[in-house]
Amino acid sequence: MPTLAPPLSETGQDLSPLSAAAAVLAKFPAGSITPQEGLDQPTWIVDREILLDLARELRDNPATQFDMMMDLCGVDFPDRSPRFDAVYHLYSVPRGARLRLKVPLDEDQPLPSLIPVWKTANWFERELFDMFGLQVTGHPNLRRLLTHEAFQGHALRKDYDPARRWILTEDKMYQPHFDLPEGGDDLFERMTVNIGPSHPAMHGTFRLMAVLDGETIVASDVEIGYLHRCFEKMSETHTWNQVIPYTDRLNYCSSFINNVGYCRTVEKLLGVEVPPKAVWARTILSEFSRIMDHCVCNGTTLVDAGALSNFWYMFQPREEIYGLLESCCGARLTVSYGRIGGLSQDLPPDFMERSRRLLEIIPPFVSDVEKLVDKNRIWLDRTVGVAAISGAEAVNWGWTGPCLRASGVGYDVRRAHPYDLYDTVDWEVPVLFGGDVYDRYRIRMLEIRESLKIIRQLLDRGMPEGPWITADPHVALPPKEACYNQMESMIYHFKLIMDGIQVPAGEVYSMVEGANGELGFYIISDGTSKPYRNHARGPCFPIFSTFSRLINGGSLSDAIVSLGGLNVIAGELER
Amino acid sequence: MALKVLDDKEDTKIIGESWVTTRFEDLEDWAQRNSFWPFPFGTACCAIEFMSTLSSHYDVSRFGSEVVRFSPRQSDVLLVAGTINDKMAPVLKRIYDQMADPKWVISMGACACSGGFYRAYHVMQGIDEIIPVDVYVPGCPPTPEGLIYGILQLKERVSRDRKKFRARQSSDAKLPEEEISDRADARSASL
Numbered sequence: 015m016p017t018l019a020p021p022l023s024e025t026g027q028d029l030s031p032l033s034a035a036a037a038v039l040a041k042f043p044a045g046s047i048t049p050q051e052g053l054d055q056p057t058w059i060v061d062r063e064i065l066l067d068l069a070r071e072l073r074d075n076p077a078t079q080f081d082m083m084m085d086l087c088g089v090d091f092p093d094r095s096p097r098f099d100a101v102y103h104l105y106s107v108p109r110g111a112r113l114r115l116k117v118p119l120d121e122d123q124p125l126p127s128l129i130p131v132w133k134t135a136n137w138f139e140r141e142l143f144d145m146f147g148l149q150v151t152g153h154p155n156l157r158r159l160l161t162h163e164a165f166q167g168h169a170l171r172k173d174y175d176p177a178r179r180w181i182l183t184e185d186k187m188y189q190p191h192f193d194l195p196e197g198g199d200d201l202f203e204r205m206t207v208n209i210g211p212s213h214p215a216m217h218g219t220f221r222l223m224a225v226l227d228g229e230t231i232v233a234s235d236v237e238i239g240y241l242h243r244c245f246e247k248m249s250e251t252h253t254w255n256q257v258i259p260y261t262d263r264l265n266y267c268s269s270f271i272n273n274v275g276y277c278r279t280v281e282k283l284l285g286v287e288v289p290p291k292a293v294w295a296r297t298i299l300s301e302f303s304r305i306m307d308h309c310v311c312n313g314t315t316l317v318d319a320g321a322l323s324n325f326w327y328m329f330q331p332r333e334e335i336y337g338l339l340e341s342c343c344g345a346r347l348t349v350s351y352g353r354i355g356g357l358s359q360d361l362p363p364d365f366m367e368r369s370r371r372l373l374e375i376i377p378p379f380v381s382d383v384e385k386l387v388d389k390n391r392i393w394l395d396r397t398v399g400v401a402a403i404s405g406a407e408a409v410n411w412g413w414t415g416p417c418l419r420a421s422g423v424g425y426d427v428r429r430a431h432p433y434d435l436y437d438t439v440d441w442e443v444p445v446l447f448g449g450d451v452y453d454r455y456r457i458r459m460l461e462i463r464e465s466l467k468i469i470r471q472l473l474d475r476g477m478p479e480g481p482w483i484t485a486d487p488h489v490a491l492p493p494k495e496a497c498y499n500q501m502e503s504m505i506y507h508f509k510l511i512m513d514g515i516q517v518p519a520g521e522v523y524s525m526v527e528g529a530n531g532e533l534g535f536y537i538i539s540d541g542t543s544k545p546y547r548n549h550a551r552g553p554c555f556p557i558f559s560t561f562s563r564l565i566n567g568g569s570l571s572d573a574i575v576s577l578g579g580l581n582v583i584a585g586e587l588e589r
Numbered sequence: 590m591a592l593k594v595l596d597d598k599e600d601t602k603i604i605g606e607s608w609v610t611t612r613f614e615d616l617e618d619w620a621q622r623n624s625f626w627p628f629p630f631g632t633a634c635c636a637i638e639f640m641s642t643l644s645s646h647y648d649v650s651r652f653g654s655e656v657v658r659f660s661p662r663q664s665d666v667l668l669v670a671g672t673i674n675d676k677m678a679p680v681l682k683r684i685y686d687q688m689a690d691p692k693w694v695i696s697m698g699a700c701a702c703s704g705g706f707y708r709a710y711h712v713m714q715g716i717d718e719i720i721p722v723d724v725y726v727p728g729c730p731p732t733p734e735g736l737i738y739g740i741l742q743l744k745e746r747v748s749r750d751r752k753k754f755r756a757r758q759s760s761d762a763k764l765p766e767e768e769i770s771d772r773a774d775a776r777s778a779s780l
Binding site: 178179181183240243247248266267326347584 | 632641646671680708713730
């Protein structure tokens with residue numbers, strides 16, 4: 015396991031690896047890299063000609079060690095020349111440092127593919143092509159990823175009408191792309207099987223096409239996009255607070271964490287202070303959401319393996335947590351409880367009692383499932399050593415979260431870049447080393463316990479007094495009584511309702527530990543009441559892009575059981 | 590006791606505790622009404638609430654609808670739970686076509702009913718663009734109580750729809766699928 019750097023500031027502002035950056039800069043021609051000052055994290059504007067060499071250097075240079083490509087997204091500036099930016103977010107797991115690379119380019123200037131450096135670039139580059147029409151040279155399968163085959167135009171360009179649809183007919187649907195191994199067996203023995211998208215094991219929205227030799231998968235292709243519902247484009251057409259319900263539906267199994275992730279990002283741009291009560295509640299409810307998410311993941315994985323009763327056991331804690339969320343905000347699943355600057359409303363008076371009761375209710379269910387399956391022969395046979403991946407490879411594929419920690423790399427945003435109250439409580443980051451389906455299941459069970467530990471400590475500390483949302487009238491609505499009685503409050507209320515929050519121009523990347531890993535938001539504001547660009551880095555996206563690599567060579571039944579353990583949530587994967 | 594549910598039919602006679610005479614159609618209606626085999630076409634958040642409806646706390650088997658079948662050939666209710674986008678549309682249409690008559694469709698949640706708040710370039714604005722819907726369950730997502738209410742509402746429709754279905758079988762009237770696909774073609778042309 016790589017040793018982890020001590021906790022740094024949340025943005026990775028500790029530039030220690032970048033103090034070595036001078037050495038990197040010197041290796042490239044003058045003018046090809048321009049550092050951009052005054053942003054939330056170190057940012058270089060890079061010439062596309064040197065991008066591939068620079069990427070390799072940044073990854074391999076022991077002084078920088080950017081071993082993970084966290085994110086890639088495009089930005090469109092129609093009035094600028096060159097028109098587009100390709101924005102890479104790099105991360106160094108051993109150093110906990112971040113670096114942003116921006117590559118300005120025009121439509122006719124292709125990017126070099128970074129797949130030789132970071133394998134996770136594959137799907138990110140396809141998304142870039144799909145959404146912005148940017149070409150990538152050296153990509154093996156540069157086709158649309160999220161939108162369908164009959165789609166015309168590139169949806170995230172500013173001149174694309176958000177409501178312009180195209181009709182797909184069955185004959186135009188995606189044809190698989192296989193990297194078949196050279197030579198080998200008799201081709202006549204092979205059979206291509208299509209699973210999904212409407213198949214229970216594919217969780218409703220993924221499509222797997224596999225070339226089988228007997229029971230063994232020789233090659234496979236995965237298609238997504240069956241739940242692409244335009245989160246990023248919708249963000250651009252809604253005001254800052256109106257985006258919150260859309261974030262709920264990213265990872266809908268733990269929607270509150272998404273609220274927090276988005277609100278924190280906007281708060282960072284605004285420079286708003288969140289009151290202690292809201293921070294406290296955010297931490298507790300995030301951990302409850304994490305428990306819910308892990309319950310769904312483990313419950314459904316076990317169903318996929320045929321162990322149905324565990325599903326009933328794992329869903330009961332969820333129902334109990336729903337009760338708490340419902341008492342907070344009225345919604346069970348898609349809560350929209352976070353607001354920029356705090357929470358949408360006060361915590362219920364019985365919040366403490368309800369939460370304490372949950373601490374009693376949840377552990378027995380977890381233990382019951384553990385007793386049923388932890389040493390169950392069938393479960394062990396089906397999962398131990400299945401779809402295994404090493405830590406180094408997982409990092410190269412951009413994995414984060416429980417799946418990465420099951421491969422022996424202890425990267426957790428809550429520990430590496432603490433936010434909210436995570437650095438004030440005593441908890442551990444569970445790490446397992448098998449990297450297989452079994453360890454991915456185990457690590458979630460362990461994390462449920464750690465989450466309970468965090469919640470218990472925070473509850474013992476007591477609920478902080480005070481407001482649940484910031485008093486800044488430019489961000490949060492004034493109290494109703496004040497609106498009725500004070501001219502000033504009424505004007506603020508009117509302005510916020512009519513115009514929304516005005517976020518100062520700038521850009522920021524901020525992340526929280528989602529239930530599946532690092533949930534990042536890269537937001538650009540142009541100073542108006544709507545986001546100029548809101549890109550969500552869903553942790554599932556890189557993880558699921560690895561799926562073909564995980565299942566090739568295994569049997570078809572292994573593929574089914576390994577999908578569940580990855581906990582791919584379509585809403586977050588395809589946004 | 591169970592036989593009492595046939596009470597309201599005019600040709601039904603209950604004799605003692607364990608005998609009943611009725612028309613076969615009524616018995617058939619009664620059986621189908623109380624044992625839906627839904628095909629859960631779950632894609633998104635609503636599917637999670639559907640799972641809650643299935644699981645212990647709400648236990649939809651109390652209403653005879655817990656036998657979910659993932660083969661369209663074995664199911665009589667298509668339960669569309671979640672956003673259906675343009676990429677998924679041909680798949681949904683195909684699954685609906687593969688189901689045997691008589692069949693019903695429950696559209697669960699705002700997205701399936703109308704596209705919800707995704708008025709966007711890749712999201713179908715309601716599944717009734719391509720398939721007929723019997724019960725719309727509003728909500729984003731609907732609560733399990735809401736879904737159960739929708740299933741109960743569907744029960745009310747079964748006898749009536751089965752009567753129509755029988756009438757259709759005995760005549761060569763135009764099947765509703767074709768009407769619907771005509772409508773869908775018209776929609777496509779207007780987009």
